[in-house]
Amino acid sequence: xxxxxxxxxxxxxxxxxxxxxxxxxxxxxxxxxxxxxxxxxxxxxxxxxxxxxxxxxxxxxxxxxxxxxxxxxxxxxxxxxxxxxxxxxxxxxxxxxxxxxxxxxxxxxxxxxxxxxxxxxxxxxxxxxxxxxxxxxxxxxxxxxxxxxxxxxxxxxxxxxxxxxxxxxxxxxxxxxxxxxxxxxxxxxxxxxxxxxxxxxxxxxxxxxxxxxxxxxxxxxxxxxxxxxxxxxxxxxxxxxxxxxxxxxxxxxxxxxxxxxxxxxxxxxxxxxxxxxxxxxxxxxxxxxxxxxxxxxxxxxxxxxxxxxxxxxxxxxxxxxxxxxxxxxxxxxxxxxxxxxxxxxxxxxxxxxxxxxxxxxxxxxxxxxxxxxxxxxxxxxxxxxxxxxxxxxxxxxxxxxxxxxxxxxxxxxxxxxxxxxxxxxxxxxxxxxxxxxxxxxxxxxxxxxxxxxxxxxxxxxxxxxxxxxxxxxxxxxxxxx
Amino acid sequence: xxxxxxxxxxxxxxxxxxxxxxxxxxxxxxxxxxxxxxxxxxxxxxxxxxxxxxxxxxxxxxxxxxxxxxxxxxxxxxxxxxxxxxxxxxxxxxx
Numbered sequence: 001x002x003x004x005x006x007x008x009x010x011x012x013x014x015x016x017x018x019x020x021x022x023x024x025x026x027x028x029x030x031x032x033x034x035x036x037x038x039x040x041x042x043x044x045x046x047x048x049x050x051x052x053x054x055x056x057x058x059x060x061x062x063x064x065x066x067x068x069x070x071x072x073x074x075x076x077x078x079x080x081x082x083x084x085x086x087x088x089x090x091x092x093x094x095x096x097x098x099x100x101x102x103x104x105x106x107x108x109x110x111x112x113x114x115x116x117x118x119x120x121x122x123x124x125x126x127x128x129x130x131x132x133x134x135x136x137x138x139x140x141x142x143x144x145x146x147x148x149x150x151x152x153x154x155x156x157x158x159x160x161x162x163x164x165x166x167x168x169x170x171x172x173x174x175x176x177x178x179x180x181x182x183x184x185x186x187x188x189x190x191x192x193x194x195x196x197x198x199x200x201x202x203x204x205x206x207x208x209x210x211x212x213x214x215x216x217x218x219x220x221x222x223x224x225x226x227x228x229x230x231x232x233x234x235x236x237x238x239x240x241x242x243x244x245x246x247x248x249x250x251x252x253x254x255x256x257x258x259x260x261x262x263x264x265x266x267x268x269x270x271x272x273x274x275x276x277x278x279x280x281x282x283x284x285x286x287x288x289x290x291x292x293x294x295x296x297x298x299x300x301x302x303x304x305x306x307x308x309x310x311x312x313x314x315x316x317x318x319x320x321x322x323x324x325x326x327x328x329x330x331x332x333x334x335x336x337x338x339x340x341x342x343x344x345x346x347x348x349x350x351x352x353x354x355x356x357x358x359x360x361x362x363x364x365x366x367x368x369x370x371x372x373x374x375x376x377x378x379x380x381x382x383x384x385x386x387x388x389x390x391x392x393x394x395x396x397x398x399x400x401x402x403x404x405x406x407x408x409x410x411x412x413x414x415x416x417x418x419x420x421x422x423x424x425x426x427x428x429x430x431x432x433x434x435x436x437x438x439x440x441x442x443x444x445x446x447x448x449x450x451x452x453x454x455x456x457x458x459x460x461x462x463x464x465x466x467x468x469x470x471x472x473x474x475x476x477x478x479x480x481x
Numbered sequence: 482x483x484x485x486x487x488x489x490x491x492x493x494x495x496x497x498x499x500x501x502x503x504x505x506x507x508x509x510x511x512x513x514x515x516x517x518x519x520x521x522x523x524x525x526x527x528x529x530x531x532x533x534x535x536x537x538x539x540x541x542x543x544x545x546x547x548x549x550x551x552x553x554x555x556x557x558x559x560x561x562x563x564x565x566x567x568x569x570x571x572x573x574x575x576x
Contacts (some may be wrong), residue, residue, distance in 0.1 A: 018545045024549030033567040034558065038550040042557060075534040082497055084571040089497075097534070132568060133575055140575075141568035236486035269495055274534040279541040 001239070002203035005231050006211075007166045007196055008158035011153050011173050013183040014127065014191040015058045021126050021150035022049030022092065025469070028408050029189055037129075037144035041362070048277055051076075054129065055150040056281060057291035058182035059099045059124055062152060064292045066119050066174050068103025076124075076278040084142050085129035093153075095272040098123035099281065100152075106300055107168040108318040117169050118157030125151050152182070158197065163227035167220050170194050174220075175299050179324050187218050196221050198230045201236065210244040210441035214258055216251050226251035230258050256260045302327055310340035319348055328368045336373020339380055341468060346376060350393055367396050375403035383407065384414050388464055415466045420459075420475075425474050428457040439479055451475055483513040 013340045015289060020027055023040035040047045077095040100122035106114050129144035130310045154173055160166040174192055181425035186190050199211035214230055217223045229251075234244055249258040297305075298319045306317035307329075326347075333343040353370065355362060375392055378384050384392060395406040407413055415421060429436055432454070439450050451472070456469045489508050490554040501510065503511060563570035 019546050019548045019550075024544075026548045026550070032554075033571070035553045035567070036550075037557070038553070039557070048546045051541050051545035052546050056543060080495070084524055084574055127569040131574060133573075136565055136568070136570050138572050138573055139563065139570040141565070143568055177526060271495065276535065278535075279537060280534050280537050282540040409528075 003200045003235050003238075005161055005163075006158045006199050006208055007160035007163070007169060008202065008291045009156045009160070009166060009173075010195045010197070011154045011156075011170065012127075012193040012195075013173070013177050013185075015055050015152055015182055016184050017052055017058070017149040017150055019052060019055045019057050019187075020148035021052050021214070023148055025148065027149050032146055032409065033143035034140075034145060037147060039086070040193060041144055041148040042088075049092065049275075051278065051281065052150060055152075056099070056283075056287075058150075058180075059122065060283065060288055060291040061179065061295060062099040062122060062154075063103065063181050064288075064295060065180055066100075066105050068105035068119060069101030070283055070288065071099050071101055072190045073095055073097060074099040074123075074281045074283075074284055076281075077274045078275045079125075079267070081270060083130045083131075084140060085144070085147065087129070087144065087147065090409050091126060091128065092275055093125035093272075093280070094123035097280075099283075100154075105169070106304075106316050107172050107309055109168065110164065112313060112315045114314060115159075115165065117159045117165075117172075120155045120157050122154040123154050125153060127151050127287040142449065152177075156322075158199075163224045163231070165226045166196060166227055170223055171220060175322060179296065179299050181194065181309070187220075190218070193218070196223065196227055196230075197390055198227055198234070199244070200231060203249055206420075209410060210246050212244065212246065212258075213248045214251055215248055218423055222253050225253075225256055228259055229256060233258065240391055261343070281477060295385045296324065299324075299327075306330075310334065310344070312340070312344055316344055316348065320344060330364050330366070332369030333376065336370045337376035337380060339376065342379065343373070344377050346372065350390060354393075354397055361457055366399065367393070371396060371402050378403050378407065382414060382416060382467060384412055385464070388412050388414070391464075413467060416470065418470065419464050421470050421474060422464075424458050425454075425463050425478055426470065428454055429460065429478060432457070436479065451479070454479070484509050484516070 003408060020041065025037045025038045026036045026039055028036070040049060042214060049436075062068075074094060076092050078090040079093045079095070080087055080090045098121045100119075103119040104120065105119065106116055106118050108114055125148050126316040128151040128230075129147040132141035132143060135142065138180060143397070156169060160169055174185050178185040183191055187193070194217050196214040197211045198214060199209035201207065201209040212230060212234070214226050217226050222315060230249070237244060243258075248261050250261055253260050286473075287355075290381070303314070303317045303321045306312050306320060307314060312320070320330045329349050333347060334340050337343055351362075351365070351367070355365060375389055375396065378392075379386055379389050390443050392403055392406045392409075392412060393400075395410065396403065400406050400409070411451055435453060437452075439447060442450055455468065455471055458466055458475070459468065486502070486505050486509055489505045490500065490514065493505070493508075557565070558564040558569070561569045
């Protein structure tokens with residue numbers, strides 16, 4: 001049977017505020033346990049939550065970025081459950097009236113196609129603390145530093161049809177929140193957490209299959225692997241005539257499988273109700289205007305502009321707008337060299353390779369964008385060939401100065417003097433009589449391939465510095481045919 | 482509408498309240514009476530009225546994003562029945 005996969009994601013993004021959502025405690029990562037937990041975070045009687053303005057502004061920015069309806073009035077609700085890292089016995093979240101309503105994002109697929117994925121809603125809530133299960137004489141340690149950290153939980157429509165699409169969507173949300181500067185996007189520190197709802201159904205059927213929820217995924221790579229594993233598991237069960245149990249499953253990266261949590265707890269019954277400690281949040285025009293005034297050009301708009309203005313494919317434009325720093329770098333290179341395509345090839349090729357090898361981000365790139373643009377300008381004005389440019393780039397990376405300085409110091413300037421090139425060509429022809437004869441006797445259709453040998457010899461003699469176009473033209477002329 | 486004794490035990494369990502069978506019986510009656518009252522109110526046509534999230538006709542006040550709390554961990558940990566290495570200790574939550 002042909003199966004169709006249906007995936008929806010719930011993404012928890014930690015908002016990059018200085019203080020917590022309902023208290024004045026710091027949200028800095030890595031502080032000593034419980035040193036950032038105030039009476040409000042500890043859920044002490046007699047305390048009252050007061051909402052952080054910046055958390056609301058960040059939610060508004062996100063809404064604008066995905067073209068979402070903004071809840072003019074949104075309400076906080078209590079989600080009730082007992083766990084030691086949730087001191088109040090409830091989490092303050094939003095239920096019926098979330099701050100961000102329906103919106104959408106576009107994802108670019110491997111085949112250069114573009115797909116729209118719906119965002120159902122996004123709501124503000126507080127994070128819980130952390131339980132440390134190391135052995136404290138048979139007890140569990142609780143650190144409440146994270147309790148009360150603001151989260152924006154972004155819920156998608158079940159629009160994804162493969163693990164790859166789910167990853168593309170997750171990356172898109174990651175791109176948007178980091179681009180806007182509302183989340184640092186650090187998955188290892190838990191600032192960006194993905195849960196996936198996965199089900200399968202016979203192709204062509206409308207009714208959704210029973211879904212499972214996958215948790216404990218802390219990288220995009222694991223997200224893809226966890227979903228792929230789960231799809232296979234579900235199809236195997238269904239094809240053997242079994243049925244899927246609706247449950248939460250944890251991904252185990254070491255064994256590359258998902259496992260049922262097998263919780264003996266009763267089905268969740270959160271008994272949501274409006275939190276009487278918090279009044280409805282009302283967003284007026286002035287607030288929205290102020291929150292969104294300094295919003296940068298958004299990634300999709302920039303991608304579209306790159307396609308149009310720089311003549312790039314959707315795929316290339318998407319890669320070049322992966323982050324704001326990347327897009328800014330690319331545009332600075334274009335500005336410096338004037339050739340958008342050459343700049344794209346170098347930023348995605350040589351530069352990306354070097355950054356990858358060094359394990360650093362474009363923010364820490366040792367070759368500034370104007371310097372790379374300067375190097376490309378030397379290719380464009382025929383001072384050096386593309387091949388020599390790679391050598392120059394390596395030297396620039398190693399800190400030997402800008403392109404002109406490296407070209408000068410290493411004597412890499414291209415030989416364009418016709419007389420000098422002719423002398424080299426003559427030498428090569430004289431030294432290889434057999435090759436020359438073979439060439440002249442060969443089928444004209446095969447000659448373009450055979451000329452490569454002579455070009456190679458001339459380039460070698462010139463230490464790579466002869467202008468390849470001139471060498472080619474001269475060889476063709478001299479060899480005849 | 483009336484609640485069963487099972488309903489009451491379930492609600493009590495969710496709220497982590499210990500309720501004896503006798504108490505449950507009394508609670509069952511009281512809670513069912515409250516639900517009866519709600520049913521009576523439900524008969525009123527409220528289709529033109531916006532649902533109320535809060536009895537006060539006011540908006541939530543927002544505070545600036547500033548760190549105003551300092552570290553008072555040692556003081557707060559003194560309230561806890563058990564603490565160690567700056568952590569609150571609770572009965573083990575996983576096997």
